[in-house]
Amino acid sequence: MIPAFVAKLGAVCVAPLDHATTGMTLSVTVAPEGIPAAVTVLDQEGFLLEDVMASDLTEGFEIAYHLARLDGVSRLVLRTTVPHDAPSVPSISAIYPGADWHERECFDFYGINFVGHPNLHYLLLPEDFDGHPLVKAEKARKSLAELMPLSYLVDCGLAQPEAPKVKPAPVRKAAPKDA
Amino acid sequence: MQAFDPTALKGDLSAARFEPGPTEDKLILNMGPQHPSTHGVLRVLLELDGEYILRAEPVLGYIHRMHEWIAEQKTYMQFMPNMGRVDYLHAMAWNWAYAGAVERLTGLEVPLRAEYIRVAVTELNRISSHLLWWGAYLLDLGAFTPIMYAFEDREILLDILQDVTGSRLTYSYFTFGGVYADVPETFASRCLAFVRRLRSRLPMYRDLVTDNVILRGRCEGIGEMDVELARRYGATGPMIRGSGAPLDTRRAEPYGIYGSLEFRIPTYPQGDAMARYMVRMDELATSLDIIEQVVTNLPEGPIAAKAPKTLKPPKGEACFAVEGARGKIVVHVRSDGGPKPYRVKLRAPGFSNLSVFCELAKGTLLADAVSILGSLDLVIPEIDR
Numbered sequence: 001m002i003p004a005f006v007a008k009l010g011a012v013c014v015a016p017l018d019h020a021t022t023g024m025t026l027s028v029t030v031a032p033e034g035i036p037a038a039v040t041v042l043d044q045e046g047f048l049l050e051d052v053m054a055s056d057l058t059e060g061f062e063i064a065y066h067l068a069r070l071d072g073v074s075r076l077v078l079r080t081t082v083p084h085d086a087p088s089v090p091s092i093s094a095i096y097p098g099a100d101w102h103e104r105e106c107f108d109f110y111g112i113n114f115v116g117h118p119n120l121h122y123l124l125l126p127e128d129f130d131g132h133p134l135v136k137a138e139k140a141r142k143s144l145a146e147l148m149p150l151s152y153l154v155d156c157g158l159a160q161p162e163a164p165k166v167k168p169a170p171v172r173k174a175a176p177k178d179a
Numbered sequence: 180m181q182a183f184d185p186t187a188l189k190g191d192l193s194a195a196r197f198e199p200g201p202t203e204d205k206l207i208l209n210m211g212p213q214h215p216s217t218h219g220v221l222r223v224l225l226e227l228d229g230e231y232i233l234r235a236e237p238v239l240g241y242i243h244r245m246h247e248w249i250a251e252q253k254t255y256m257q258f259m260p261n262m263g264r265v266d267y268l269h270a271m272a273w274n275w276a277y278a279g280a281v282e283r284l285t286g287l288e289v290p291l292r293a294e295y296i297r298v299a300v301t302e303l304n305r306i307s308s309h310l311l312w313w314g315a316y317l318l319d320l321g322a323f324t325p326i327m328y329a330f331e332d333r334e335i336l337l338d339i340l341q342d343v344t345g346s347r348l349t350y351s352y353f354t355f356g357g358v359y360a361d362v363p364e365t366f367a368s369r370c371l372a373f374v375r376r377l378r379s380r381l382p383m384y385r386d387l388v389t390d391n392v393i394l395r396g397r398c399e400g401i402g403e404m405d406v407e408l409a410r411r412y413g414a415t416g417p418m419i420r421g422s423g424a425p426l427d428t429r430r431a432e433p434y435g436i437y438g439s440l441e442f443r444i445p446t447y448p449q450g451d452a453m454a455r456y457m458v459r460m461d462e463l464a465t466s467l468d469i470i471e472q473v474v475t476n477l478p479e480g481p482i483a484a485k486a487p488k489t490l491k492p493p494k495g496e497a498c499f500a501v502e503g504a505r506g507k508i509v510v511h512v513r514s515d516g517g518p519k520p521y522r523v524k525l526r527a528p529g530f531s532n533l534s535v536f537c538e539l540a541k542g543t544l545l546a547d548a549v550s551i552l553g554s555l556d557l558v559i560p561e562i563d564r
Contacts, residue, residue, distance in 0.1 A: 020283075021283055021286065021497065022283065022495070022496065022497045022498070023280065023283055023497050023498035023499050023500065023509075024498060043411075046410070048410045048413055048415075049411075049413045050413060050507065050509055050526055051413075051509065051524065051526040051531075053511055053522075053524040055513060055521075055522045056522075066498075066509070066511075066526070068500075070406075070410065070419075070424055070426050070431075071426075071431065072431065073431070073432050075432075075498070075500070096411055096412075096413070097411055097412055097534075097538070098411060098412035098413040098414075098531055098534055098535075100534065101239075101530065101531075101534050109247070119196070121192070121196070122240070123239055123240060124239055124240040124243040124563055124564070125240060125243065126240065127191060127192040127193070133245060133248050134247065134248060134251075142515045142521060146494060146515050146516075147494055147495075147496070147513055147514075147515050147521060148494065148495060148496070149493070149494065149495040152495075
């Protein structure tokens with residue numbers, strides 16, 4: 001079910017996803033410094049980089065790289081989370097030149113610093129714009145537990161699987177010992 | 180080395196950062212944002228050596244509207260009209276991508292009649308988009324007449340779609356679980372009449388324009404791109420199919436009823452502007468085939484699933500990929516269980532397609548760069564979002 005190259009990605013968490021209900025097939029979470037190595041493996045596997053999507057969560061900025069193969073149904077999402085006070089992640093624009101603009105877009109909207117990016121300036125916003133519009137207020141942020149379905153949280157060790165409902169076993173009184 | 184002081188230079192920051200290279204006698208040229216061949220407001224910074232382009236850098240954001248922020252302020256349904264404004268030429272595909280993502284998140288089943296209508300209107304819209312591209316591209320290359328022919332055909336399409344949706348360009352026809360209104364009774368017959376008409380006109384287009392020696396001269400061997408380059412830049416749609424890879428979301432990741440339809444995916448291996456031109460011209464015929472299959476087998480039944488007025492999808496995330504006229508459209512939606520989306524991400528195919536331009540334009544003549552830009556089929560509102 002899970003392809004062999006996933007073992008080489010240095011994943012913290014691997015969660016298979018159902019394409020019929022999510023549109024994606026596999027979620028792989030790695031540490032921010034592991035992104036270039038993981039993306040290099042995916043590049044060698046022939047993936048096409050669709051986009052880079054950031055989201056503002058309680059845990060920090062989640063950066064999701066969506067990659068798809070040229071054949072067959074597959075959409076792999078490579079995730080990493082960076083803290084709000086030091087949002088930096090290595091740039092992958094040297095591996096996928098197409099990531100250049102996607103990373104600049106994330107910088108526009110969230111202020112994420114892509115270390116090693118050749119030209120990290122506003123792409124879509126005016127140059128005299130101040131701030132990053134998609135950063136949420138502290139109160140409006142939601143955590144992964146509030147945003148992700150239970151199956152994903154269980155796969156990543158963030159929640160316990162719901163205990164299956166079974167009838168409680170009848171309590172037996174200890175048989176009196178034969179004296 | 181001197182410290183970089185942007186105020187010491189003329190022009191805005193984009194121009195200031197576009198520092199001249201080491202060669203002598205070069206010229207920095209701003210093409211756009213009001214240049215007619217940039218179709219809207221795209222600006223390209225060019226470093227020229229005579230008439231040859233050494234370096235090109237598109238400058239974006241002139242019609243940026245922050246759709247992704249707007250999405251977080253509105254309920255799921257209130258954001259639907261924005262989809263028609265993202266890409267005004269293929270609004271139906273964007274409608275579908277957003278509706279599809281929310282349907283996946285909510286678990287809504289689309290009735291069969293709605294699936295057929297969705298395919299029919301999306302393909303009609305694809306033809307109108309390709310026809311406009313065709314006319315405008317030739318206008319860029321100096322051929323004035325073809326756009327008149329293209330608009331004559333496109334007018335019929337817009338009339339058909341106006342009777343179905345109520346609007347002519349920025350459609351907002353999809354609802355979560357189906358479509359807004361049923362098609363009129365004359366829909367099938369008008370579609371079939373249009374299919375016959377365009378089929379009879381395609382050979383004329385080929386004789387009149389496609390086989391024209393001047394057009395061939397302007398397009399063949401211009402802006403060559405192989406599959407590997409397309410993959411690394413994320414270029415999809417007619418771009419990658421013009422490089423020989425049969426990547427079409429309708430076939431690779433079937434949605435709606437595309438899995439049960441028969442159609443050909445045109446590919447050309449040359450990878451130049453002419454190959455992309457040929458892919459789009461062949462796709463006109465492909466879309467006609469699809470429309471014919473769909474409207475002759477339109478099933479009876481409801482046109483939308485029952486869905487609450489204010490949708491509250493369960494927490495989670497979902498995405499939906501659609502083959503738009505320009506390539507792979509993906510809409511990602513994250514829900515926290517409330518009435519408004521927590522995050523919406525729009526993957527615009529034109530954004531990735533344009534990012535290849537700096538690579539394709541390197542070393543070409545300025546006049547050829549116009550031909551390359553046209554062959555990318557740019558819709559700037561989609562790129563800037």
